Amino acid sequence: MFQVILSTQWKWARLPLLLATITAFTIPVLSVQGVGGNQIQGVLAFRVLAAMENWAVWYPLLAAAIGLLLAVTAWGPDHRQGHTYALSLPLPRWQYAMLRLGAGFVLLAAPAIGIALGSVLASATATVPVGLTAYPVALTIRFTLAAILAFTIFFAIAGGSTRTAGYVLAAMAALLVGHWLLDVATIPIDVVGPLLERLYDFRGPLGIFGGRWMLIDV
C-alpha cells in the first residue's frame, strides 16, 4: 500500500523534486566559488565567512519551498477530485493521511542527498582558513529537519479543506495589507516586523529556520 502511495507521489512531484535536488546540490558548491587563493589568513577567513553568510539565506528558503511543493503535490490530485477516490478506499482517513505524509518524508531524501553531496564536495574543494571548520553533516541534518518540518506544516494545511487553506492565506494577506495600510497612513505601528522577529527567535521547532546556516563557520 505504501509503495503505491509513494509511487504516485513520486510521479506527481518528480520534476520539481529533481530541480530542487539539483538546486540543493548547487547552493553549497556555488557558495565556495571565488573564495580562497593566496591571501592573508585573516582576510581569507573574513571573505569566506562573508560568502557563507550571503548564501545562508537560500538554505531555509529552499527547505521551505520543497516542503510546500511536496505538500501541494501530495494532496493536489485528491483535492481536484473532491477527495472522492481517497475517501472510498478501504482504510481509515488518518491512515491514508499518514501514508501520504510518510511518502513525502521518503521523497525528501532526494534533496537531502543533494545537499549532502554538494556540501561534501564544496568542503573538499574549498580552501578552509585556519580557525574555520566545514560542517557538511550538520548543514545536511539541519536542512533535512527544516524540510521535514516545512513539509509537515504545509501538509497539514493543504490536507484540510480548500476553505481552511483559504483562511490561512487570507489571514496572511490581511496581515500584509494591514501592514501596508498602516505604512501608507504613516501610523507608526509595526505588526509584521515583531511577528517575524518572534518567529525568528522562537525557541520551538520553527527556530530551525533562524540562526546561522553556514557550511563553513568558526
Added chain:
Amino acid sequence: MSDAIKTQGMWYRAGPEFELHDVSMSVPTGSVYGFLGPNGAGKTTTIRLLLGLHRADRGNISLLDRDVPKEMPDILQRTAYVPETPHLYPSLTVAEAVRYHGAFYKAWDESWTDELFDRFSLPPDQRISKLSKGESGKLLMLLALAQRPELLVLDEPTEGLDPIVRRDILGTLLDYVSEQGATVLISSHLVHELERICDWVGLMDQGRLIVEMPMQQFKNGIKRLRIIDPPGTYDNTPFEVLAREPVNGGVPGEMILVQGWSADMAEYFSGVGASLHEVVDLDLEDGFVEMLRAYRAG
C-alpha cells in the same frame, strides 16, 4: 432475506435548497436494485451517504450488516463504488491505476483483472486523462469487479456511453453477479436498461423515496384503466388511484392510473356503477413517469 443496504429515517441537508427527507430504503442481499429518479432527486447524495462520503444529519445506515460510518473501512473492503464522474487520478496510466487500486483490497484478483483487461480491450499504457468516455467506464467497472465485492454501488455507470460499451459493461456485471451472488445498487436515467437487469426498484424524487418494491410488482401493479361511467370519487378501493384523466378524442369514460392492481379487483367497478373497459400495461418508463406525475400532483 437480509438486507445488504438498510437505511432508517435518514435525513441530510445538502444546502439551503435541498434536503433528503426521512429516507428508509432496503436493498435485499443478492438483488439488483435499480435506483430511479429525475436529475436532482437525491440519488447521488443518497449513494454518497451510504458510502460514508457524507455524514447523515439523522437516521441509521448499515451496509453488509455493518454500521455507517463507524465501520467504513470494513464495509469499503467488501464494496465497490463506481461514481457518476470518474474519480481516478488523471496523470496515472491505466496499468498504474489498476496497480494502485488493487493494493488496497484484500480480495483483489489478479487473474480476473487480466481477464477483464482482455475483455474490455483497455490500453494499459494510456493515461487516464486521455481515455475515451467508454474506456473510462470500462476501467471503472474493471476496478470495481476485480476487487471481488459483495456489494456494488454504481452511480450512473453507463451515462454517456454508446450502446455497445453499455452492453459490454452490463453483461460483465451480470455475469459477475450471477456467479458470485453479489448485490448491486445501480442508479441510472436509462430506465429501459434497468428494466432489463433489475429485480428491485426504488424511485426517488425531491429528496424522498417514493416507492420501493420488486420490479415485477412495480410493473404488474401499475396499470392504466379505462373506465366507462366513472364515479365522482373512488372510495374504499382495493387499489390506489394515482391519477385521473379524461380520454382523448371524444372517447367516453376516463383513464385512471392505479397502483397495486390485480385482475380480481375488476369487480369493484360494477359495485360503484362503473365498468372497466380496458386495462393498459405500462412498461417501467411509463410507470416511472406516471408515478412521478402522480406524486408531484400530490
